Amino acid sequence: MSIGISDEQAELADSLRKWAASLSPLAAVRAAEGEVSACFADVWAAADEMGIAAIAVPESAGGGGGSLLDQAVALEACAHELVPGGLLGATIGSLLTGRPGRYGVQVHPGGVVWDGGALAADPDRLLLLDDGGTVTSEPGLDLGSRHARLAGGAAASTDERRRLLAVTLAAAEASGVTRWCLETAVDYAKVREQFGQKIGAFQAIKHLCAQMLETAESVTAAAWDAAGAATLHDTDDSADADAQWAFAVDVAQAICFDGAVEVAKACIQVLGGIGFTYEHDAHLYLRRALSLRALVGSADAAAERLTAAAVTGTRRRVDVDLEGRDEAIRPGVRTTSEQIAGLPAAEQRAALVDAGYLTPHWPAPYGLGADPATQLVIDQELGRAGVVRPDLVIAGWAVPTILAHGTDAQRERFVRPSLLGELTWCQLFSEPGSGSDLASLRTRAVRVDGGWSLTGQKVWTSVAERADWGICLARTDPDAPQHKGITYFLVDMRSPGIEVRPLREITGEALFNEVFLDDVLVPDDCVVAEPGDGWKLARTTLANERVAMASARLTKSVERAVELAATRDLGPVARTEVGHQVALATVGGLLGVRTTLRALGGHGPGAESSVAKLLGVRSRQESSELVVTLQGDDLALLGPLGKESDDPLAADVWEQLNTRCLSIAGGTTQILRNVAGERILGLPR
Incomplete structure (x- = not known):
């Protein structure tokens, strides 16, 4: 894109x-x-x-x-x-x-x-x-x-508007260079053969191309935002518009030009020897990328300016223009949102459910079947009224599957109570021998009178210790191919034969659990769809996807790093590192905004939605580590760890350790890069 x-x-x-x-x-x-x-x-x-x-x-x-x-x-x-x-x-x-x-x-x-x-x-x-x-x-x-x-000229003062224009437009060129390099590398990896197969099937090449995609999407998002901020600046001469354009330009300068150079170099690496020849065009693009980077100036200087701006309170704000699609619906949504806000806190959740505002993208009667514009208006008006939607957590994954594939009785039994928070769910998918490789699971389900008997072990299961129900994948046909013989069960977590054991993590806390199932009876009316459909159901999402009101706000650890920059004498190197994290977090938010805008235009998620997770993980891990590093040898005098510790450094270290799970949970970063390489870039398996 x-x-x-x-x-x-x-x-x-x-x-x-x-x-x-x-x-x-x-x-x-x-x-x-x-x-x-x-x-x-x-x-x-x-x-x-x-x-x-x-x-x-x-x-x-x-x-x-x-x-x-x-x-x-x-x-x-x-x-x-x-x-x-x-x-x-x-x-x-x-x-x-x-x-x-x-x-x-x-x-x-x-x-x-x-x-x-x-x-x-x-x-x-x-x-x-x-x-x-x-x-x-x-x-x-x-x-x-x-x-x-x-x-021989006499030095003059800087023309700030000229600089902002120049970086904005140079970033657009950098995006074009980056796109060509990515496409060229991927096209070559699809046809070049070594050791009897296409090189794009090699995981090392696949990961390199996926990382090129991550960088290319980041460059594109930052360049787009700088140009968008400049466009708005042309109609608004306020100091705030000046600050927003300058901030967007510094993000672009910190991201786009180093990014273009790295992707150009990676392109030559994928091309191999042919890419190093003068006859191939790749070196011409590397030359353009290097030249642009030299012309605009230091990415570190831009990063230090970002730190200074963030310390004074500047954050990138990107407004979504609904182009009049909100005019007919906004008054009614505002009235309903204000009515919900006026209720006692204990009654607001039920009111959200009754109005369809808790999950407006779900079909009636549990939602509104709302289009993207309506979803965004509801987000805006609930936020304006001060109403915070409760997080459905695992129910947000379980209930859509029941809606799409369950029976009327299952929908009646589970959907509304889950929305009201009367039922808590956990997910019984991962096993000790099948994390990202979910199709290799070994928990077995054997047909018995009136249902199925489940036996096996699940792991990394959040909230299992207090869950009412679990969504569980188990193998019902051991002779079928891995993806074929799996069935999707709804398991009552109070059933005999279930044992939940807490798993203590590197933070010292126990948020995950092991779950042992020993001859656990699951009746037939708790099978979703048909036996053998489990793999397909595990990957189900509703056709009408949730569209969130994305923003480019900074993440928790980046805000903490900015706080440290405001309160400590960090020195220029450390302030530059903070600024680079500000830029990275901002780009992560911009990718979300672009996904939102694509949805408003009637398009499905693009590459930016997949890249956003990978980039978000990197941002959170790097920024949480930076926060701890900035505090030097105070780490040696650390108090007890805890997310809400009274010792700020102890809370910071807890966050750093806890974010290590982000590149593992929900599919490791390496597996996600395989998926991006194959499903987005079309590289061979």
């Missing part, structure tokens, strides 16, 4: 990629190697005719009248094909002057003149910060660009 989310922007990106490819841009880049005078004339003439660099310039000035986000989509598409000749400088200059044309732009005082190499003799087209001096063309690392050197 490119920067653009709307159908119109997706069509723009697709048409521009095709147009750019028709220009044979890479042939032009190779033909101009070493040439520092006027070059790429044919490509530039075509770009000028298309008005690529002036998409966001007002129509009254000869531009396209589009948004800055539209402009970013166009630059990303052109960078995907490595269109040469100075689009970046031309776009920045056209936006700064309000006049479409070719420009060389000095973004940093004393720095390089971006895309000024072919314009050294045309001072009217050079937008310089320094006074005086001589502009000379210089060959550069990026064979598709012609930058220039300014010598």
